[in-house]
Amino acid sequence: MPTDTRPGDKVRFTRVTKRFGENTVLDGLDLTVAPGERVTLIGPSGSGKTTILRLLMTLERVTDGVIQVDGEPFSHMPAGAGGKLVPANERYLAPRRRHIGMVFQQFNLFPHMSVLANVMEAPVNVLGLDKDEAAARARELLGLVGLADKADAHPTRLSGGQQQRVAIARALAMRPGILLLDEVTSALDPELVAEVLDVLRDVAGSTDLTMLCVTHEMGFARDVSDRILMFDEGRVLESGPPEKLLDAPDHDRTRTFLGSIR
Structure with missing residues (x-):
């Protein structure tokens, strides 16, 4: 089992394979993401893009290979002398998972709770923040996403x-x-897509977050990405800065894919 760690990498996949039965979704993936880098994953359905995000959220476990985060094993944990790695257990994963946030296709808000309470829930119950501090943080973030006036509303009264x-x-x-970010606009009516993408552009421009995004919105990918990776059949077919990959891709498969979604 590989144990190489590089502290300069925020995320590192080393020969990561993920299988579901006989279906290989990721095939020996090597991938590094630098701190603060914004990487967009594109490609046809079933090419492995969302699986990468789900592995980082520990919603799935790797079949082979190792994922490292912040220079430390993430999918695995050290066991015994000699640096041997074994699959990580929940006790090892829980504190590390807190440093990774995910926005899904579906909103998954608690309908019986106010908007403010939805945003406060995890900081209070997972991080142990004081409720006043959590509320102040939640109100600040609702301001960031343009919803300061909706703090007391319930999700059912909001648009998608x-x-x-x-x-x-x-x-x-x-x-x-x-x-x-996993296809965060795919469940929205077309006229609502722009407002969400504008918020994410603001987040990308005002924070130093490392971001991994799966999207079919190529305009958004062009605006926020440092690098775009084209996936096909569980492997990276090509990668590069947005202006290169979107405007002058090297592979016919990439050109065909981009033509199908424009």
């Missing part, structure tokens, strides 16, 4: 775009070092 903006504030409330 507003609910997704609350979900972004909720993820940021944990003060993560890494923010994962």
Whole structure:
């Protein structure tokens, strides 16, 4: 089992494979993400993009290989002398998972709780923050996403775009070092997409978060990404800065994919 760690990397996948039965979704993936880097993952459905995010959220476990975060093993933990790594248990994962936030396709807000309470919930119950401090943080973040006036509303009274903006504030409330975005506009009506993407542009421009984003919104990817990776059949087909990969890709498969979504 590889044990190489590089403190300069925020995230490092070393020969990571993920299988579901006979289906190989990720095939020996090597991937590094630098601190503060914004990386967008594109490619057809089933190419492994969302699986990368789910592995980082520990919603899935690797089949082979190792994931490291902040220079330390993440998918695995040291056991015994000699630096041997074994699959991480929940006790090892719990404090490390707190530094990773994720915004899903579905909003998953608590409908019986106010917007403010939704954003406060994890900082109070997971981080142990005082309720006054958590409330102040939540109000600040609701201001950031343009919903300061909706703190006392319930999610059912909000539009889909507003609910997704609350979900972004909720993820940021944990003060993560890494923010994962999984097709965050795919469940929205087209006229609501722009408001969510504008908020995420503001987040990218005003924080030093490391961001991994799965999206089919190429305009957004161009605006916020330092690097775009094209996935196909569980592997990185090519990568590069937005202006190179989107405007002059090297591979026919990338050109075909980009043509299909424009």
